[in-house]
Amino acid sequence: MGRPGGFAWNLAYRPLTCLFPTREPTGRRWLSWNQPGAGAVRVMVDCRFEVVSNSDGQTVLLGKRLGELLIPGDVVALAGEPGSGKTWFTKGIASGLDVGLETIVTSPSFSLINEYEGRCMLYHMDVYRLDTVEEFLESGLDEYFYREAVVVMEWANRWPEVLPEGSLPVEISIMAEYSRRMVFYGHGERSENLLELLKQKRVKEREWV
Secondary structure, X not given: OOOOOOOEEEEEOOOOOOOOOOOOOXXXXXXXXXXXXXXXXXXXXXXXXXXXXXXXXXXXXXXXXXXXXXXXXXXXXXXXXXXXXHHHHHHHHHHHOOOOOOOOOOOOOOOOEEEEEOOOEEEEXXXXXXXXXXHHHHHOHHHHHHOOEEEEEEOHHHOHHXXXXXXXXXXXXXXXXXXXXXXXXXXXXXXXXXXXXXXXXXXXXXXXX
């Protein structure tokens, strides 16, 4: 990534049934996340918000605009293959939360979690190295969801069932060398409000370019 260019936007509010992946379907529609080694996992969703970023800088800027809207208790659940830009997006969220410019935000691939102090605490998780949901729970990482902080969880598609209700799933996929497709999924009042506020920022700031 690195080529300049504007955002491409597609805002689509679609009436979808709100269901946890542990509930049984009854002829309803689902969002499927691919879970490594376990196929598709169904995730609750009410609406979606799609953006195409054409550079690392745009991905950071989009994360910053989201970070400016986040408050303690919010959980951002990231999914995307290696190199898709999950950590770049988290750098932007940290900036939006007023984490100091001198702070280097990196993926906690080996430490599992990094902590950053801004206008509220930011906990940045990366659960790629954990093999089972039992390992996740035994690590105590789920306890961070219930602190007075914002949590960003990379590879959240592995165990979406551990996410608190109202989490904001974000899928990032590689379209081309510089392009990333980013899809935000809202469920419940808080995440839907976040998507609407993000849309308003886009309109007010003329696509942030």
